[in-house]
Amino acid sequence: MKRFVTSFAAAGLTLAAGYGAASADEIKIGVLYPTSGGGAIYGGPAMQGHDLAVEEINAAGGANGVKVVTVARDSKLNPAAAAAAAKELITKEGVNVLIGGLASSVGLAISEVARQEKVIYIATIPKSIKITREKLHPYVFRTASNTDFEGDALAQMVKRVDGKKICDVQLDYAYGHDLADGFIKALPSHAPDAEVVLTLRPKLGATDFNAYVTQIMGSGCDTVVSGLWGNHFVNLAKQGAPFGLFNQVTYISGGEIASHEIAGKMGADYPDNVVSNTYELWYHSPTEAHKKFQARLAKKAGTEETAMWPMLAYNGVMFYRAAVEKAGGTDAEKVIEALRGLTIETPVGPLTINAEDHQANTGQFWGPMKKQAGRKYRMMDPVTYIPPPGE
Amino acid sequence: MSMLTNPTIVFLQFMNSISLGMNLFIIAAGLTLIFGVLRVINFAHGVFFMFGAYVCYSVVSRMAETAGAFWLGVLAAGAALAVIAFIIERGLLHYLYDKEHLMQLLFTFAIVLIMGDLAKMIWGTDQYSVPKPEGLKGAVDFSFGADLAMPLLYPAYPLMLCVLGPVVAIGMWLVLSKTRWGRVIRAATQDREMLAALGMNVPLVYTAVFVAGSALAGIGGALAAPRVAVSPGMDVTIIVECFIIVIIGGLGSLWGSFLGALILGFVNSFGIMIFPNWELVLSYVLMLLVLLWRPWGLFGQPEADGH
Numbered sequence: 001m002k003r004f005v006t007s008f009a010a011a012g013l014t015l016a017a018g019y020g021a022a023s024a025d026e027i028k029i030g031v032l033y034p035t036s037g038g039g040a041i042y043g044g045p046a047m048q049g050h051d052l053a054v055e056e057i058n059a060a061g062g063a064n065g066v067k068v069v070t071v072a073r074d075s076k077l078n079p080a081a082a083a084a085a086a087k088e089l090i091t092k093e094g095v096n097v098l099i100g101g102l103a104s105s106v107g108l109a110i111s112e113v114a115r116q117e118k119v120i121y122i123a124t125i126p127k128s129i130k131i132t133r134e135k136l137h138p139y140v141f142r143t144a145s146n147t148d149f150e151g152d153a154l155a156q157m158v159k160r161v162d163g164k165k166i167c168d169v170q171l172d173y174a175y176g177h178d179l180a181d182g183f184i185k186a187l188p189s190h191a192p193d194a195e196v197v198l199t200l201r202p203k204l205g206a207t208d209f210n211a212y213v214t215q216i217m218g219s220g221c222d223t224v225v226s227g228l229w230g231n232h233f234v235n236l237a238k239q240g241a242p243f244g245l246f247n248q249v250t251y252i253s254g255g256e257i258a259s260h261e262i263a264g265k266m267g268a269d270y271p272d273n274v275v276s277n278t279y280e281l282w283y284h285s286p287t288e289a290h291k292k293f294q295a296r297l298a299k300k301a302g303t304e305e306t307a308m309w310p311m312l313a314y315n316g317v318m319f320y321r322a323a324v325e326k327a328g329g330t331d332a333e334k335v336i337e338a339l340r341g342l343t344i345e346t347p348v349g350p351l352t353i354n355a356e357d358h359q360a361n362t363g364q365f366w367g368p369m370k371k372q373a374g375r376k377y378r379m380m381d382p383v384t385y386i387p388p389p390g391e
Numbered sequence: 392m393s394m395l396t397n398p399t400i401v402f403l404q405f406m407n408s409i410s411l412g413m414n415l416f417i418i419a420a421g422l423t424l425i426f427g428v429l430r431v432i433n434f435a436h437g438v439f440f441m442f443g444a445y446v447c448y449s450v451v452s453r454m455a456e457t458a459g460a461f462w463l464g465v466l467a468a469g470a471a472l473a474v475i476a477f478i479i480e481r482g483l484l485h486y487l488y489d490k491e492h493l494m495q496l497l498f499t500f501a502i503v504l505i506m507g508d509l510a511k512m513i514w515g516t517d518q519y520s521v522p523k524p525e526g527l528k529g530a531v532d533f534s535f536g537a538d539l540a541m542p543l544l545y546p547a548y549p550l551m552l553c554v555l556g557p558v559v560a561i562g563m564w565l566v567l568s569k570t571r572w573g574r575v576i577r578a579a580t581q582d583r584e585m586l587a588a589l590g591m592n593v594p595l596v597y598t599a600v601f602v603a604g605s606a607l608a609g610i611g612g613a614l615a616a617p618r619v620a621v622s623p624g625m626d627v628t629i630i631v632e633c634f635i636i637v638i639i640g641g642l643g644s645l646w647g648s649f650l651g652a653l654i655l656g657f658v659n660s661f662g663i664m665i666f667p668n669w670e671l672v673l674s675y676v677l678m679l680l681v682l683l684w685r686p687w688g689l690f691g692q693p694e695a696d697g698h
């Protein structure tokens with residue numbers, strides 16, 4: 001019995017030591033990206049951007065003079081796993097802030113933990129509008145774009161290609177539904193004579209799209225508006241091209257399928273008539289800062305043709321650093337005040353977090369994907385920056 | 392709804408159902424074969440499928456783009472998985488046959504995690520694209536000169552799968568029903584103690600079946616590679632679909648899997664036409680209905696009491 005009590009006490013002490021682990025001599029960032037399973041394609045590059053930011057901050061003497069350390073957890077693509085990891089980061093590791101998330105469902109789950117535990121969460125990739133609207137709370141901020149911005153850009157693209165009959169094809173989960181809502185809301189103001197003739201909602205993780213392709217082609221639409229990201233698009237394109245899908249329709253898509261990680265890997269399989277978006281392109285530098293950022297990233301990644309995700313993770317960390325320096329420390333309430341209305345210089349230009357809805361005015365690059373002489377992959381040409389509506 | 396009255400669309404969806412079903416069948420056939428003989432529910436079947444796709448990619452990407460490269464990739468995928476399965480069965484699984492099912496389940500689940508990480512170490516986390524083989528890149532015209540509003544084109548590659556599925560099914564059926572090895576394998580599903588008492592080398596039968604079933608998963612992965620992105624996580628979707636198929640068809644039944652795969656193909660293709668908002672749950676509802684009506688599946692046998 002005595003031994004039991006002793007070990008119990010020891011466990012208690014260890015736990016107590018675990019709490020309050022965040023000391024004044026370091027700032028702990030809890031970072032959550034999917035680094036295993038299907039999400040690793042995105043989480044891996046995102047972690048590179050995150051690490052690059054932390055290295056740069058520490059090389060410059062830290063944030064507000066304090067060294068920054070990272071505690072990373074695998075958020076998977078699973079809201080429950082991400083919420084558990086976020087809780088553990090707060091209660092056991094005592095992190096000062098949570099940064100990251102990928103899937104919208106995961107972002108919402110981390111945000112809920114942040115609200116309960118009163119710890120700041122900066123969503124760097126999840127785009128569901130709910131995070132900064134219905135589920136907005138003082139502790140959550142978003143440096144990614146959102147489904148209303150992206151939906152508005154989709155409607156602008158419909159106008160640009162003069163689409164009349166639209167097939168609305170979105171994935172059957174938070175991001176797809178919210179993006180469809182954003183698009184339908186914006187369509188009448190940009191392209192009043194366009195109408196949706198078919199609505200399809202493939203499931204998240206679907207691999208067989210033949211049946212959808214058949215439906216789209218049978219509906220007679222001239223434009224597909226979508227947000228099938230990553231492998232969903234790869235699979236749709238590979239299966240749809242032999243049917244002649246991309247000869248019949250212009251394929252307008254959110255979900256960053258214009259990013260180089262998709263275009264580069266698909267090579268000759270990337271279809272015709274695709275207009276899409278990306279946050280960043282290694283071959284397009286809108287600012288001098290981007291050139292420098294891209295060069296550092298290329299060194300870290302070991303390739304000149306870098307991915308888009310690192311910059312999102314990088315910007316999230318840089319926003320937090322700027323807020324800590326403005327607030328003069330890591331006190332959550334003060335950092336929240338600092339983040340509201342904060343502007344920082346990023347590789348794609350200055351970005352500002354809105355004081356009301358905690359949403360950064362992050363726009364995206366949009367354009368058609370064209371074959372390039374001497375390249376095995378397509379590139380966006382021409383590249384157009386579309387800021388959020390109202391900017 | 393009006394699309395159901397459009398014969399072109401109905402025809403294309405019919406073809407989609409069969410091609411999807413046949414690709415799934417080739418993979419699920421291995422799973423059901425292994426269960427039938429070894430009585431092991433092999434969770435690692437999905438990760439074997441993923442390895443097959445990766446091996447095919449590695450072969451194709453190292454060779455010039457010729458029709459032969461892809462088929463060599465398919466063979467290499469089957470061979471690679473046969474070797475991997477041999478090592479796993481002889482080295483590890485072999486010692487677990489007399490242990491409880493939970494141990495075996497945990498073991499195959501451990502293989503999933505280990506091989507998933509191995510794949511990441513070998514191929515990284517990027518997604519890869521395997522081009523369709525020469526000769527199967529285009530589409531076949533089914534309109535036969537008729538003047539139709541919408542061209543009746545069906546892509547050649549999935550069309551090939553529609554043919555290959557039944558070929559695999561009949562081949563497996565012939566081996567199982569007409570050859571001596573087939574008789575031994577069927578006997579092993581019935582009573583392995585008796586088979587051993589008759590002087591048969593039962594462990595060898597088990598090894599052979601595990602190797603053959605796993606090779607089918609590898610081949611299925613290679614065949615899927617030109618249609619889907621080859622990437623981490625592709626094992627998860629497929630293993631769920633395979634389980635739905637073998638549960639509908641009856642665990643251990645070859646023709647059960649064949650029918651189960653076809654049913655799943657039809658539910659997927661026509662489900663989205665008729666119940667577009669219910670696509671997500673249709674296949675699960677179907678599985679549930681079959682389980683309520685015949686818990687042992689359409690072609691399965693009720694589990695007899697052991698002796």
